Amino acid sequence: MQTSNVGMSHAKQHAYNNPAVVFHWLIALCIFMNFFLGIYMETFPKHTPSNDAVLFYHASLGSLVFMLAVARLLWRMTHRPLPLPSSVAAWQATASHILHWTLYALMLAVPLSGFIHRQAGAHAVNFFGLGALPTLVEKNEPLRLFTDTLHETLVWVLAALVLGHLAAALKHRFIDRDGVAERMLRRL
Secondary structure (H helix, E strand, O other): HHHHHHHHHHHHHHHHHHHHHHHHHHHHHHHHHHHHHHHHHHHOOOHHHHHHHOOOOOHHHHHHHHHHHHHHHHHHHHHOOOOOOOOOOOHHHHHHHHHHHHHHHHHHHHHHHHHHHHHOOOOOOOOOOOOEEOOOOOOOHHHHHHHHHHHHHHHHHHHHHHHHHHHHHHHHHHHHHHOHHHOOOOOO
16 A cells, blocks of 8 residues: 555656646647748748738747746746656756756747847837837847847757757656656646
């Protein structure tokens, strides 16, 4: 009987709570969709109705990623993450810690650079047709050009790190079989 209680408490200790799981998968879905929207947008000539329509959703979804990332960071700062199993090497735990904080930073920096890029080009960002988001910068061509390059570069860095994150999750799931990946796969 004592063994089953230990198993239950072990299972609870090693599963993220509902808000953490929802934030993780919702932000992941939004980033995935927005990455492909950005690529799709590039198939249209600039300043055409098709390009502008995709850009509207790309900017809105990017703004949503930023808002969700802020909420997730607030949640993360008030809730300690689950510890990694003792079987995880110290260097892997350090790499995981660095990767997660870098992903948090990019979840903020990528949409913010796109937002500033739009505004520096004198374009308001309308959030899913609900209204324009606050203006942070006035028209500024050098800033627009800089943030265009910065945004694109950060997107590719984020994509590479997301692939690394996915590879690590798959390693934990299928090679290490240590339960780390399952912590975000639990049912709500």
